[in-house]
Amino acid sequence: MAVTIRRAGRQDWQELDCIMGEEIDAGHVPGLEIVPLKEEEWMEWFDSHGSRHPVFAGERDGRMICWADLAVSRWSYPFDHVVEATIHIGTEGRGLERPLLRFLEQQATALGYGKVMMLVRADDRNLLHNCRCCGYRDVGVLRGHGFYLGRLVDMVLLERLLSPNLEQLREYYCDHYPFYQEYFLRQQQALEEEMHRNGMIRSPQDPSKWIPAPREVPEESAGDTMEWEPIR
Structure with missing residues (x-):
């Protein structure tokens, strides 16, 4: 069945939270959360997403099965052309990783971004494989970067270079x-x-375009003329 992707808003927070709960139960939530967010936390999260940082929901038969977002970069203004992407796949949405990643790339390009970055847990082999198949490049491994279930886990930083409109x-x-x-x-x-x-x-x-300026040719005056006699 086809999947329809639309913009998500505050009213969708419970469905987004439900998919995150499924990821928590499966042990592969991207943000390393171990408990669902509260409503006020979702509202604060939506406040951080403006027109250039949309949230998308993927639906099948009117039921949300995945969602994704383009988030504000953690850097300062020289890096406004960089956006951070996250995808969330529910139990019924398995296999949609690549289409969702490509969709986010199209949206990021349309919004004028030049690079998409992702932070993926090092042991999430499925998501890492799909990111690499979609053209993401490994930047490096952040050792002990996240705290998850009482242990420190490594995170892989990936980037996808786009073709920005300068x-x-x-x-x-x-x-x-x-x-x-x-x-x-x-x-x-x-x-x-x-x-x-x-x-x-x-x-x-x-x-x-620039072209050479036309050169002005000085007019000849009568006093400049000379007569020559032939040599005998």
Whole structure:
């Protein structure tokens, strides 16, 4: 049966929590939780997901069987093009790992991201295998990174490089950070000055291209003419 993916919201928290409970029972919840979240914790979690950090629910016959999200990066503004992904597969959704990962990649690209990162428990061989098959690259192993059921577990950090639209990223940084708008303006002014010094102008047909400026040829005056007598 086909799976329908839609945006999830606060009203879906109980179904999301149910799938997480199934993962907890199976011992492979991505976040290493050992008890379900409380309602207020879910609401805080949704508050951290804005328009660029959506939550998706996968349904079959009207029943949610998996969900995934693109979460806020833990780094500062230079890394706004990086997003962290998580997928949650319920008992009835086994086998949907790769389609869900590819769907998240498409959504991340559409939102202007240049990289998707994931943190996967080192002994979750199924998810690691599916991530690698979808083009994720191992960055490294974080030793003793998570505390789970009284022991420290290793986590594998993976990354998936996308093809970002640099013009879209530039517009994003200008819209969100005034100092970047000032930087690009200074950069553009410096380019204009350098091109003009080198005798270049913008093409009237395509302003994004530079062409040599037309050279003015001085008119000859009558006083500059000379007559030559043939040699005898």
